[in-house]
Amino acid sequence: MAALERIASIAKTLAPSTASASVLNSAPLPREKVCLIGSGNWGSVIAKIVAENVKALPDFDDEVRMWVFEEMVNGERLSKIINDKHENVKYLPNIKLPTNVIAHPTLLTAVEGATLLVFVIPHQFVKGTCDQIIGSVRSDARAISLIKGVDVSKAGLRLISDVIKENLNGMDVSVLMGANIANEVAEEKFCEATVGYRNEANGLLWQKVFNKPYFKIAAVEDVEGVELCGALKNVVAIAAGLVDGLKYGDNTKAAIIRIGLSEMRRFSKHFHSSVKDNTFFESCGVADVITTCFGGRNRKVAEAHVLTGKSFEELEKELLNGQKLQGTLTAREIFMILEPKGLTKEFPLFTQVYRICYEGLDPKAIINL
Numbered sequence: 578m579a580a581l582e583r584i585a586s587i588a589k590t591l592a593p594s595t596a597s598a599s600v601l602n603s604a605p606l607p608r609e610k611v612c613l614i615g616s617g618n619w620g621s622v623i624a625k626i627v628a629e630n631v632k633a634l635p636d637f638d639d640e641v642r643m644w645v646f647e648e649m650v651n652g653e654r655l656s657k658i659i660n661d662k663h664e665n666v667k668y669l670p671n672i673k674l675p676t677n678v679i680a681h682p683t684l685l686t687a688v689e690g691a692t693l694l695v696f697v698i699p700h701q702f703v704k705g706t707c708d709q710i711i712g713s714v715r716s717d718a719r720a721i722s723l724i725k726g727v728d729v730s731k732a733g734l735r736l737i738s739d740v741i742k743e744n745l746n747g748m749d750v751s752v753l754m755g756a757n758i759a760n761e762v763a764e765e766k767f768c769e770a771t772v773g774y775r776n777e778a779n780g781l782l783w784q785k786v787f788n789k790p791y792f793k794i795a796a797v798e799d800v801e802g803v804e805l806c807g808a809l810k811n812v813v814a815i816a817a818g819l820v821d822g823l824k825y826g827d828n829t830k831a832a833i834i835r836i837g838l839s840e841m842r843r844f845s846k847h848f849h850s851s852v853k854d855n856t857f858f859e860s861c862g863v864a865d866v867i868t869t870c871f872g873g874r875n876r877k878v879a880e881a882h883v884l885t886g887k888s889f890e891e892l893e894k895e896l897l898n899g900q901k902l903q904g905t906l907t908a909r910e911i912f913m914i915l916e917p918k919g920l921t922k923e924f925p926l927f928t929q930v931y932r933i934c935y936e937g938l939d940p941k942a943i944i945n946l
C-alpha cells in the first residue's frame with residue numbers, strides 16, 4: 578500500500594462516525610457501510626462510483642459489498658471473476674472496478690453489517706430479494722432504490738421503494754433516477770441524476786455517496802414523482818423504438834416524447850397527488866425520457882421488434898446478453914391498473930404500447946393516439 582493510502586486508511590479508522598446507529602451511547606458508532614444489491618449493467622457502474630466516493634469519505638468503511646446473482650461465465654463463477662479481475666465481464670465489460678468493490682454471491686453475507694443498502698436489480702426481482710434478507714438487515718439501515726419499475730398486485734399500484742420499505746420493517750427508502758445510460762456514465766461522460774427523498778438528512782447523505790463531477794446529483798423532496806418518472810419513461814421508450822423501426826422520422830419521435838411525458842405527469846399526479854410539477858424538469862423527468870428514447874435498451878428492442886417481427890421476449894434474450902427490459906412489463910402493469918378503472922382513454926400512448934406488446938396489435942397503431 579502506498580504511504581499516502583496508508584495514512585488515509587489510519588485517519589479513517591480514527592475518524593468519528595455520523596451513522597445513526599441504535600447502539601448504546603458508550604459504544605463507538607460504526608462507520609457507514611454500503612452494500613449494493615445488484616450487479617447488472619447499472620449496478621456495476623454504481624459500484625464503481627460509490628466505491629471511489631467512499632474512499633474519500635472519512636465516516637465510511639472502504640469496503641463496498643456488491644451482491645451478485647451468481648451465474649457461470651465461460652465456466653467460471655461471475656462473482657469470482659469480478660473479484661479476480663475487478664471487472665464485470667458480462668454486464669459491464671472493459672470497465673475496471675475499484676479494488677474495494679467486493680462481489681458476494683450470498684445475499685445474506687453481502688448485507689451483513691451494512692448501514693446503507695443500494696437496491697439496483699430489475700424490478701421483477703425485488704419482492705423475492707427482500708424476502709431473503711428480511712430479518713438480516715440492521716434495524717438502523719437506510720436504503721435507496723435505483724430500480725425503474727412499479728409493483729402491481731391485488732393491492733393496486735405500489736412504488737418499488739414502498740415495497741422495499743414494507744418488506745424491511747419500514748426503513749427509510751430514498752430513490753435515485755435520471756438520464757443515465759449506464760455505459761456512458763461508466764465512461765465518465767457528464768450527466769445528471771435526481772435523488773428523491775422523504776428524510777432530508779438521508780437525501781443529502783445519498784447525494785454525497787453518488788455525486789461526482791461527471792455525475793451531478795440534485796436532491797428533491799418528492800420520492801413519488803422521481804420514482805414514477807423512472808418507471809414510466811421505460812414505456813415511452815418502447816413507443817419511441819416502435820416509431821424508429823417504422824422510420825417515421827424526428828417529428829413523430831418528438832411527438833411521442835411530448836405525449837409520453839404528458840401521460841407520465843398525468844399518471845403520477847392521478848395516483849399520487851403530492852407529485853410536484855418541477856420534478857418533471859429534473860434529470861429524472863424530461864432528460865431521462867430524451868436519453869432513453871434515443872439510446873436505451875427498451876428503444877433498441879422495440880425497434881428490432883418492428884424490423885424483425887420477433888417477440889420482445891425473444892429479442893431481449895437475443896440482443897441484451899442477460900440484461901433485462903423493464904418497459905414491456907411496466908406497460909402491462911400500468912394497463913392492469915388503468916383498465917379496471919376505465920382510464921385507458923386518458924392514457925392512449927401507454928395503452929397502445931401495452932396492446933402492441935401483449936395483444937399483437939400492429940406497431941403502426943402507436944400513432945393512433
Ligand SMILES: NC(=O)c1ccc[n+]([C@@H]2O[C@H](COP(=O)([O-])OP(=O)(O)OC[C@H]3O[C@@H](n4cnc5c(N)ncnc54)[C@H](O)[C@@H]3O)[C@@H](O)[C@H]2O)c1
Pocket residue numbers: 615616617618619620621645646647668697698699700702706723724725726757758759760899900901902903
Ligand atoms: N442499465 C442502465 O443503463 C440503467 C440506468 C439506470 C437505471 N437502470 C435500472 O437499474 C435496474 C437494474 O438494471 P441493470 O442495468 O443494473 O441490470 P441488467 O438489466 O443489466 O442485468 C440484469 C441483472 O439481473 C440479475 N438477475 C437475473 N435474474 C435474477 C433474479 N432472479 N434475482 C435477482 N437478480 C437477477 C442478473 O444477474 C443481472 O445482474 C433496472 O430497474 C433498470 O431500469 C438501468
Ligand SMILES: O=P(O)(O)OC[C@H](O)CO
Pocket residue numbers: 725755756757758759811814865868869872873874875876903
Ligand atoms: O436502457 P434502458 O431503456 O433500460 O434505459 C436505461 C436508463 O434507464 C436510461 O436512463
